[in-house]
Amino acid sequence: MTGDREPIGVIGVGWVGLVTAACFAELGHRVVARDILPEKVAALSRGETTIHEPGLDELLARNAGRLTFTTEMAELLDAARLLFVCVDTPPTRSGDADLSRVRSVLAELPPDGEHVLVMKSTVPAGTGHSIRRERPGLSYVSCPEFLKEGSAVEDFLHPDRVVIGSDPGDEAAGDAVAQLYEPLGGEVVRTDVASAEMIKLASNAFLATKISFVNEIANVCEEVGADVAEVARGMGLDQRIGPAFLRAGIGYGGSCFPKDVSALKMLAGNSGYHFQLLGAVIEVNELQKRRVVQKLQKHLGSLAGKRVALLGLAFKPDTDDMREASSLVLAARLEGEGAEVVAYDPVAADAARGLLDGVELRGSALEALDGADAAVLVTEWAEFAALDWAAAAESMARPLLIDGRNFLDAGLLQGAGFEFEGIGRAVQTPVRMGPAS
Ligand code: UGA
16 A cells, blocks of 8 residues: 555564564555564464564554565565664673674674664663774664553554664664654654663663652651552642652563663663662662562561462563563562462463462462462452452452552452552551341
8 A cells, every 4th residue: 555665674573573563564664574583483474473462463464464574684684774673682690781682683784885774672872883883884773662561552653752863974864764753743853873872771760760769659658657649649740740650569570671770770880980879779679579578477477388369470461571570579589488379360371380480370360369368469450450359358368468559449458358458558457347138
């Protein structure tokens, strides 16, 4: 239908790459996406989606005619001039970003000067400069991604902003990338490469800082008898603060915040600057994952031999992603205290298997709660709000629930007979029920 649209190459078909490929195909571009894993390429070529992301299956199916998955770099280089690099940059042992996959991609690119490397992978500020120094023939554009797992398709198609960094000599390449995003609306921020790289890292670090800040406020609220949800609502109405990312809980996880906060801290340190604030953000987050253990001990005493049910395992709802999920640390700490841990997650159970040694995975929330001495809501899956909590209370050895995401209705849980505690708010005791008539 829109045959005049520029073909796109996508290198690395992980979560960012697959969403990017599907969304550009939806915009009418022919997309050739390359991954080094033959099984993944074969599955995608058969129409099987490799990740859980709302709306993605439909997009891939609808645009199958415009999408090609391949293991061959040559096929991609033939088909497209604009090459979106979407390989992962996990943390190294030192906490820096591991650029080895980016380096492998570079090694495969010809020195022809025809292609434009569009960096979507999150890289330390300065990476673009060093690549351009090493590969003077290659046009380079930084175009960081700001997608959230669970709403990535929506975020791609309706961006708050699109950041495009190009340096002198590569303005035309920057223009070509800007043109791709034009139909989506959203403010386009044109800048130099290093600033674009910093925008990405600073944005994630700031959001993580907001979360750690509100988590510390929650901990103080518990001491002084305030309710963090009310405090966050009152703060968030100030336009200078804003309401987003002020939900207190048991810490942030995922493949981005932990890695990017650490990478920015290390990047600063490597350049001779000690980024103190980020050190605190990381430490608060680590402690926050463990606070639930103290809450349980307050109610139950020693956890040795007690059965604790974890509701939700994924790092957030609507994803099966277990990377840096708070559940991993929490389960290990509970087991360390001698507790028996059972768990249920509607989607992430397969991903969790093998990561949670000794944790028994159950097929439903009610099965996990059956006979438990306490439950912890770890991930705010919608189905937990609709659970038959009265039946759950009946089946538990002790109806005690710690809501690690301040997600459930305290009144409802109290009415169902639960002892109930959230994060940064008062402990609720059960409402005494009259005899059943
Ligand atoms: C994050 C950013 O939000 C995206 O803009 C960015 O593109 C992405 O990282 C990335 O760099 O790839 P994501 O990791 O998918 O996206 O998830 P978020 O929705 O940001 O949540 C991260 C964690 O923070 C979750 O564990 C969530 O439960 C927690 N969180 C979030 C809170 O504890 N409180 C909040 O108020 C918000």
